[in-house]
Amino acid sequence: MGQHDSFQVPYVGLKKEFDQRQAELLAAFSKVAANASYILREEVGLFEASISKMLGVRHVIGVNSGTDALFLALKALNIGSGDEVITVAHTFVATIAAIVHCGAKPVLVDIADDFNLAVATLEQAITVSTKAIIPVHMNGRCCDMEAILSIANKYGLHVVEDAAQSMGSHIDGTYAGTFGVINAFSLHPMKNLHCYGDGGVVTTNDDRLAKQLRLLRNHGQNPNKELVAFGFNSRLDNLQAAFLNINLKYFDGDIARRRQIALRYHAGLKDCAGLKLPNPPQQSSYFDVFSSYPIRCAERNRLLRHLQQKGIECFIHWETPLHRNEYLKLGHFSLPVTEQIVSEVLSLPIHPFLEDEQCDYVIDAVKEFFNGC
Numbered sequence: 595m596g597q598h599d600s601f602q603v604p605y606v607g608l609k610k611e612f613d614q615r616q617a618e619l620l621a622a623f624s625k626v627a628a629n630a631s632y633i634l635r636e637e638v639g640l641f642e643a644s645i646s647k648m649l650g651v652r653h654v655i656g657v658n659s660g661t662d663a664l665f666l667a668l669k670a671l672n673i674g675s676g677d678e679v680i681t682v683a684h685t686f687v688a689t690i691a692a693i694v695h696c697g698a699k700p701v702l703v704d705i706a707d708d709f710n711l712a713v714a715t716l717e718q719a720i721t722v723s724t725k726a727i728i729p730v731h732m733n734g735r736c737c738d739m740e741a742i743l744s745i746a747n748k749y750g751l752h753v754v755e756d757a758a759q760s761m762g763s764h765i766d767g768t769y770a771g772t773f774g775v776i777n778a779f780s781l782h783p784m785k786n787l788h789c790y791g792d793g794g795v796v797t798t799n800d801d802r803l804a805k806q807l808r809l810l811r812n813h814g815q816n817p818n819k820e821l822v823a824f825g826f827n828s829r830l831d832n833l834q835a836a837f838l839n840i841n842l843k844y845f846d847g848d849i850a851r852r853r854q855i856a857l858r859y860h861a862g863l864k865d866c867a868g869l870k871l872p873n874p875p876q877q878s879s880y881f882d883v884f885s886s887y888p889i890r891c892a893e894r895n896r897l898l899r900h901l902q903q904k905g906i907e908c909f910i911h912w913e914t915p916l917h918r919n920e921y922l923k924l925g926h927f928s929l930p931v932t933e934q935i936v937s938e939v940l941s942l943p944i945h946p947f948l949e950d951e952q953c954d955y956v957i958d959a960v961k962e963f964f965n966g967c
């Protein structure tokens with residue numbers, strides 16, 4: 595039995611997805627295996643070209659994870675020892691690990707009510723050593739990129755988007771992953787566009803950085819297989835790319851369903867006093883893709899237990915903010931909003947295979963907690 599099977603409303607829909615798409619996925623596997631095309635073959639190129647077209651970005655380079663996408667993006671910019679990179683503590687550890695593994699120093703700033711980097715805290719974190727800012731588009735919503743880019747331009751800093759959670763989100767038609775000079779996505783099974791293992795992509799409009807990235811992901815070999823640099827082994831698997839090409843066909847529908855569910859949650863829960871909800875879809879120039887549906891309430895732990903007892907699987911991103919982790923030695927940052935938010939946040943199940951009845955069951959269970967609000 596899988597880890598999510600004991601829940602009446604599981605947090606993820608990967609099994610249902612496989613049920614529905616298995617004929618196509620298995621055919622894709624058979625084709626790749628029959629041709630023995632495993633490393634950097636046609637399917638990777640096709641996937642890169644499709645993402646490039648979808649996002650409106652010149653170069654897309656498939657790599658083996660979102661973590662490597664971030665790390666290699668920073669490497670391509672020559673960020674290293676003596677450099678500072680500004681980001682948030684309310685992120686998956688990979689964002690900060692990428693900075694540390696490049697030899698640079700992470701500088702952490704606070705977040706705002708929408709879980710994204712608080713632009714008002716950015717300028718005071720900039721020093722002579724600052725080289726880049728990594729805005730993290732959390733939960734499927736873009737950061738305030740106009741404000742971030744304006745500060746970055748003022749100080750001559752690179753912007754590297756961590757768009758791991760936000761494939762397909764945009765602001766007035768400009769997509770996450772196209773604002774920064776070089777940007778990272780994850781294709782992990784928990785992401786809106788995913789493969790069935792690890793995967794990631796780097797995006798850039800800069801020809802030189804794209805060329806550098808292609809070298810770095812493949813042992814420093816150029817397209818003629820000449821070794822021209824030291825690189826890494828970080829290629830998107832051709833088999834995973836074949837699966838991604840199938841999931842990409844369903845992507846718009848998947849996002850539309852996520853947004854429908856977000857709207858249903860919003861309509862059902864908006865009158866619960868003491869509960870803070872994400873912005874509903876369709877109310878602004880922000881097109882959110884709801885990779886998570888994070889709600890906030892002062893009695894989060896009690897609400898979590900109540901929902902678990904009802905068979906509803908929830909997720910907390912993340913209980914301990916990274917600057918409070920004793921092993922990472924980042925405790926010198928003061929981030930009051932981050933600390934407040936992580937004590938209150940709880941993500942409800944949201945995925946394209948969640949049925950309306952399941953959403954309503956979740957809504958009723960939350961309402962029951964708030965005495966039928």
Ligand SMILES: Cc1ncc(COP(=O)(O)O)c(C=O)c1O
Pocket residue numbers: 659660661662685686688689730756758759779780781782792793794
């Ligand atoms: C914000 C953020 N950054 C980076 C990553 C790392 O991506 P991956 O798991 O593909 O290495 C993730 C994925 O969990 C993420 O959510």
